[in-house]
Amino acid sequence: MRENVNKQTEAAVPAAYRIHFAMLVSCFVLWGLLNNMTDNLVPAFGKIFMMKSVDSSYVQVAFYGAYAVLAVPAALLIRKYSYRTGVLAGLGLYITGALGYIPSAILQNYKLFLVSIFTLASGLSILETTCNPFVISIGSPQTSVRRLNLAQAFNPLGSLLGIMMAKFLILSHLNPAGYEERLDMLPEQLAKVRAGELVWVCVPYVGLIAVAVIIWVFFLKKKSSEKDNSGELHILQSVKKLFESPRYLSGVVTQFFYVGMQIAVWTWTIKYVMVTKHVDEAEGAEVYLAAIIVFIMCRWLCTALMKKIKPVWIMLVMAVIGVIVTLGTIYLPTNISVICLICISGCMSLMFPTIYGIALDGMGEEVKFGAAGLVMAILGGAVITPIMGKTIDMGTFANSLHNFAEEAAAVRSAFWIPVVCFAMIFLYALVFRNYDKKEIFR
Helix, strand or coil, X not given: CHHHHHHHCCCCCCHHHHHHHHHHHHHHHHHHHHHHHHXXXXXXXXXXXXXXXXXXXXXXXXXXXXXXXXXXHHHHHHHHCCHHHHHHHHHHHHHHHHXXXXXXXXXXXXXXXXXXXXXXXXXXXXXXXXXXXXXXXXXXXXXXXXXXXXXXXXXXXXXXXXXXXXXXXXXXXXXXXXXXXXXXXXXXXXXXXXXXXXXXXXXXXXXXXXXXXXHHHHHHHCCCCHHHCCCCCCHHHHHHHHHCCHHHHHHHHHHXXXXXXXXXXXXXXXXXXXXXXXXXXXXXXXXXXXXXXXXXXXXXXXXXXCCCCXXXXXXXXXXXXXXXXXXXXXXXXXXXXXXXXHHHHHHHCCHHHHHHHHHHCCCHHHHHXXXXXXXXXXXXXXXXXXXXXXXXHHCCCHHHCCCCCHHHHHHHHCCHHHHHHHHHHHHHHHHCCCCCCCCCCC
């Protein structure tokens, strides 16, 4: 009995690895910041380049598509060499992609921006593939899910910074001229307006290069620990073991729906607020900011509860609540529906690290390769976000909402897609609620 209590209250991060953990957490903050700042590029580019919702959502296709492309190479890299090598490669690609924003802005070329975003996100893909299993490895297996949730708890702090930077450095510097006004501008006048807006798009991304360089230098100089050893490559054997685990395979699928839902909800939050409350992008970002604050608070709360309650049970309850508040976002009057919209983020708060930890539990050395599949599942953000955008543009389900204006009905009805995603997460949690036949932290 005494032994069980000790395991349950064991420190999530051993003292010997706290410096490594702190620097890894800085990577979590960095990609959280960049993820959410990039979400705001969708409405920003939509206005700057005068595009439809589905076209501006290609930002997310480039960003999250990179995760699908680079996840397996990243897994091979860390399996062959080390976690440290993965961190260095990921930060290097981020720096390269961020520098690409400069010529993209000078040329006012949306496609070149997409290439730069893809390069930047490729670095983040390598970082996520590396840092998540790295965090899992630096401590007891009994505390691995709690340790990952702790590290991921700092990720939304980066998200919060990203939203604030997007609001004050990007969205607030957008010219107030609307689509019709821009059509009436002379080409030289429109180019001048765009140049000013795109400079402010570049500022935060290029500025963060300094932070990336500091982290890069730390890992360059820091010697690998015994937790960071390379391993032999047995790709077919690894794939076979992973495919023999229903918990892992269904975890990848569930992660696809979760990430797709998270990115889609956050991407279209500003538009939802704009069309339902009739405000501009900057004011819409205030609701987005509130959603991230709720996300952070719920992440910390859930992480604390995991000392007493199995993460899978918390996720099960959150999925049910998520379905309810998403339906409220669709059908309830505006003031209440916006509150429900914010609450969706609270319900999503613990899901990524919890699905990740449960899917990889007991995988041993295959955790490095298995991490690639779960990071590739981030492709959901590149798939579900434009689907939701297309649904908004076409008003696919809007006919069921006769009490709202046409544009508002189109945006509201698109939130049926997150309802389906929450349902998928609920099924995963329900099926694997007792997968280990014991408390995770015992």
